[in-house]
Each structure stands twice: as C-alpha cells, then as structure tokens.
Amino acid sequence: MTVEEQIHEIGGKARRASRALALLSTEKKNAALLGMADALLAQAPALLAANARDIAGAEENALGNAAIDRLRLTDARIQAMADGIRQVVALGDPVGKTLAGWTRPNGIAISKISTPIGVIGIIYESRPNVTSDAAILCIKTGNAVILRGGSESLHSNMAIAAALQAGGGSCGLPENAIQLIPTKDREAVRHMAQMDRFIDLIIPRGGHSLIEAVVSHARMPVIKHYHGVCHVYVDRDADLEMALRVAINAKCQRPGVCNAMETLLVHRDVAEAFLKMSAPAFGENGVAIHADETAFAQLSALDYQSLSVAEEADWSTEYLDLILSLRVVDSLDAAVAHMEKYGSHHSDAIITKNSATAERFLHEVDSATVYWNASTRFSDGGEFGFGAEIGISTDKLHARGPMGLDELTTYKYLIRGEGQIRE
Numbered sequence: 223m224t225v226e227e228q229i230h231e232i233g234g235k236a237r238r239a240s241r242a243l244a245l246l247s248t249e250k251k252n253a254a255l256l257g258m259a260d261a262l263l264a265q266a267p268a269l270l271a272a273n274a275r276d277i278a279g280a281e282e283n284a285l286g287n288a289a290i291d292r293l294r295l296t297d298a299r300i301q302a303m304a305d306g307i308r309q310v311v312a313l314g315d316p317v318g319k320t321l322a323g324w325t326r327p328n329g330i331a332i333s334k335i336s337t338p339i340g341v342i343g344i345i346y347e348s349r350p351n352v353t354s355d356a357a358i359l360c361i362k363t364g365n366a367v368i369l370r371g372g373s374e375s376l377h378s379n380m381a382i383a384a385a386l387q388a389g390g391g392s393c394g395l396p397e398n399a400i401q402l403i404p405t406k407d408r409e410a411v412r413h414m415a416q417m418d419r420f421i422d423l424i425i426p427r428g429g430h431s432l433i434e435a436v437v438s439h440a441r442m443p444v445i446k447h448y449h450g451v452c453h454v455y456v457d458r459d460a461d462l463e464m465a466l467r468v469a470i471n472a473k474c475q476r477p478g479v480c481n482a483m484e485t486l487l488v489h490r491d492v493a494e495a496f497l498k499m500s501a502p503a504f505g506e507n508g509v510a511i512h513a514d515e516t517a518f519a520q521l522s523a524l525d526y527q528s529l530s531v532a533e534e535a536d537w538s539t540e541y542l543d544l545i546l547s548l549r550v551v552d553s554l555d556a557a558v559a560h561m562e563k564y565g566s567h568h569s570d571a572i573i574t575k576n577s578a579t580a581e582r583f584l585h586e587v588d589s590a591t592v593y594w595n596a597s598t599r600f601s602d603g604g605e606f607g608f609g610a611e612i613g614i615s616t617d618k619l620h621a622r623g624p625m626g627l628d629e630l631t632t633y634k635y636l637i638r639g640e641g642q643i644r645e
Contacts, residue, residue: 225405229413232368233420235398236341240366242396244338248315254395255358259307261389262354262382266300272381273350280374288478292348293375303354303382310358310609316627317364330639336631338364340422343414344612345370345436347428350378355610357386357400363630366399368421370414372428373406380404415439425625427613445621447613449540449566450480452598455557455583456496457574458489464595465573466500471597472571474507478542480614481569481601485537485547487557493550494520501526509544512536516550537564554579558586565589568616569598590616590623 223231246254262269273295280290322334342365344356353369360367371379383402391397403410411432415424418441426436427447437444454472456465472483488496497517501524504511512532513521521529536547537560551557554572561570571593572583580594591601601624603611608626615621621629 225407225409226413228405229403229410229417230420232398232401232403233341233417236366236368236401237420239396239398240338240341240364243361243366243399244317244340244364246364246394246396248317250394251315251362251364252311253393254390255307255311255361257391257393257395258354258358258361258386258389259304259311261385261392262300262304262307264389265381265385266297269295269300269378269381269385270297272377275377276350276375283374285374289348289374293350293378295350295378299351303351306355306610307358310362310627313362313609313627315362316631321633328642330637330642333636333638334633335636336628337634339630339632341366341368341420342630343368343370343417343421343424345411345414345424345426345428345432347372347432348375350375350382352427353379353382353402354386356612357383359610359612359627359630361390361395361399363627365630366396366401368401368403368414370403370410376404376406411435412439416441418442425612443620445613445615445617445625447480448568448616450482450568450614450616451484451538451540451564451566452481452569452571452601453485453487453557453561453565454483454571454573454598455487455551455554455561456489456492457554457572457576457579458491459576459579460489460492460496460573461575462492462496462499465496466503468571468573468595468597469500470503470507472599473504473509473546474544475597475599477544479599480540480542481598482542483546483571483598484539484541485549485560485564487549487551487560488517489554489557490516490550490552493517497521498524504546507544509546511546511548513548514550517548521548540566554582558583561587561589566616568614569593569601571596571598590614 319336325331346352387400415436423443425445426433497520510528518531567589569591570587570589574580584592603624603626606624612625614624
C-alpha cells in the first residue's frame with residue numbers, strides 16, 4: 223500500500239467515526255475520556271519504553287538538549303496528561319449549545335446550534351503530550367482526529383494514541399475516532415493536506431517550513447499556529463519595578479515557547495532609568511541583547527557583556543532563545559506602529575499606570591492576545607481556563623489566540639415550521 227493509499231484509508235475511517243462520534247452524549251464522551259486517562263496510567267511502562275526508543279534516536283541524531291527534553295516522557299508527564307484529560311472532562315460540553323434563536327413573522331422558528339466540525343487533521347512536532355492534548359479536545363467536541371506527529375517522536379506518539387483509543391474504546395468511543403499516521407514519510411503531510419474529501423480542518427503547529435508546506439498544499443481550511451514575535455512595551459508612566467518583573471518573566475521564564483517576549487520597547491523618557499535597573503537582571507539570566515543605537519549606547523555605558531547593534535531582521539525574528547531585541551521609542555504611537563510592522567500579532571503587552579494609555583493600547587494593537595500589566599506568557603489554554611489547547615492561532619478566522627473547546631466547533635441552523643411555504 224502506498225503512503226497516499228494509506229492516508230486515504232485512514233481518512234475514510236475517520237469520516238465514518240466522526241458520524242458516530244457526533245451523536246454521542248456528553249456523558250458518553252466524558253466516560254470515554256476517563257477511560258483514556260486510566261489507560262495512559264495503566265500503560266505507562268509501555269509508553270516509557272516507546273519513548274526510550276525515540277530518545278535513543280534523538281541522541282544518535284545529535285538533537286539539542288532542549289529538543290530532547292521536550293521529547294522526553296516521565297511518570298510525572300504521563301500523570302500530567304491523565305490529569306489534563308480529567309480537567310477537560312470537568313469542562314462544559316460546547317456542542318449542542320443554542321447560540322441564537324428567533325421567530326420570523328411567518329412563524330418559522332430558527333435556531334443557531336453549535337456542532338462538531340467533523341474530522342480534524344493536526345500536524346505537529348516534538349512534544350508527545352500534544353498527541354493526548356489534541357485528541358482529548360477533539361473527542362470532547364465530537365470530532366474525529368487524524369494526528370501526524372514529528373518523526374523524532376513516532377514511537378511515543380503511536381503508543382499514546384493506541385492507549386487513548388483502547389481506553390476510550392472500552393468505554394464506548396467509536397473505533398478510529400483517534401488515528402495517528404504511522405509513517406515518517408514526509409509525503410504524508412502533503413496527502414493529508416490534499417484530502418479535503420475526508421478532513422474538514424487542518425491545524426499545523428511547528429516550524430515555519432512545516433506550516434508553509436501545509437498551507438501550500440491544503441485544500442481545506444487551515445488554522446495556523448505561527449510565529450510568536452511578542453512584544454512588551456514599557457510606557458513613560460510605567461511602574462519600572464513591575465515592568466522589570468514582567469519583562470524578565472516574559473523573556474526568561476521559558477524562552478523557547480511562542481508566547482515568550484522577543485522584543486522589548488521602552489519609552490525614551492524612562493529608557494535610561496529602566497535600562498540601568500534591568501541590565502543586571504537580564505545579564506544574570508544570560509540574555510544576549512540586540513539593541514538600537516540609543517539602547518546600545520546606554521547599555522555599553524553600563525558595560526553590558528552580551529550586546530550588539532540590532533539589524534533590521536532582528537525586529538521580526540522569533541529567537542526562541544535567551545536573545546532579546548531592544549528598541550527605544552518616542553511614543554505609544556511609535557510602539558504600536560513597530561508592533562504592526564514587525565510583529566506576528568500573537569501576544570503583546572503594555573506596562574503602564576496610565577489607564578487611558580492602556581485602553582488605547584488594548585484597542586489599537588491588532589494581536590490575538592493583548593495585555594495590560596501582565597506577562598505575555600499567559601497566552602496559553604490552561605492559563606485562560608480552557609484546559610488543554612490545540613494551539614495558539616495567529617489567524618483571524620475562525621479561531622484566534624489559544625484554541626480550546628469552543629474553537630473546535632462550528633454551527634448549523636435548525637428551522638422548525640408548521641407547513642409554511644415561501645410566496
């Protein structure tokens with residue numbers, strides 16, 4: 223069987239499963255999810271053994287320590303996956319909600335009802351826990367899911383998917399509601415993206431090349447988990463101690479994620495004081511700074527060790543590392559204009575005590591998540607109270623920002639009449 227034939231067979235099975243899954247009650251979906259959580263814990267030794275094969279392969283291929291850490295499963299991480307499933311069980315069911323309802327003058331009653339999307343394809347890299355997060359959100363929303371993880375985590379992903387399907391199946395989950403593409407062949411991505419006969423929505427989350435490959439081939443709607451060129455703007459009216467605390471958290475708490483700050487903008491009126499205060503903290507955290515001329519001169523005077531003059535490309539770079547672009551700006555308008563020109567419309571923050579300035583920023587910055595006096599690191603489904611998340615969409619339709627349960631539904635209209643005909 224060719225890769226294309228294999229993918230289409232998986233697609234057909236998913237389509238059939240989606241019809242049965244869409245009819246399950248909330249109680250039956252939750253029962254299946256609890257069975258999945260129990261299966262993950264029961265099969266932990268098998269999951270760890272499969273993961274050990276992936277870790278050995280990663281070490282042979284000289285993957286970096288950070289990549290290997292993301293790939294690694296532990297008892298604690300398996301427990302966290304199971305706990306995440308139970309958290310999703312506790313959330314309300316987004317399917318079957320009446321979103322709107324009205325009666326026309328001729329007497330027909332129209333209702334707008336939330337429904338599952340159908341079959342969702344998710345293509346992702348690295349972390350095997352995404353296999354569980356993606357699957358459980360799809361099952362809770364009544365969607366069948368086709369998963370394609372990274373080649374480096376294939377054995378782990380297959381073991382997790384098998385445990386989820388077995389655990390859910392024992393509690394009434396339709397067969398093939400969760401399927402994982404069992405091949406490392408890169409052609410699988412293209413065939414998935416072109417399989418609009420079976421897949422209703424495809425979600426890529428990973429590097430630039432992966433997302434571009436999916437977008438270039440996709441015949442169905444795509445929701446992208448794209449770059450996170452996130453900004454923090456320290457306003458002239460900022461509490462500088464708060465600004466430092468937020469900036470350090472946004473850059474250093476976990477630099478290799480999409481909601482980490484990549485560019486720090488500082489108002490000229492407070493730049494000297496703020497840089498004098500923040501330079502030691504950034505230095506202690508090992509942050510390399512690419513600064514504009516003004517900031518470069520001030521940091522040089524402070525003898526900042528890892529410092530260079532920023533180039534044009536720096537302003538639009540997602541470093542995913544302890545590297546920071548720094549610019550001094552003359553106004554709120556200049557800060558907003560910088561974000562509009564160079565940002566990815568992911569997550570941007572202002573630090574200020576001036577509520578009027580903050581409200582302008584909140585309304586004028588066109589990003590998925592916009593913050594006042596808080597770290598961009600809160601752009602996360604768990605932090606928003608969504609339970610697990612599919613990803614953080616940088617698109618505008620039909621989902622934007624952290625994608626939880628509601629974002630995995632669509633809607634339809636139900637019309638009830640008494641024999642009305644159109645004149």
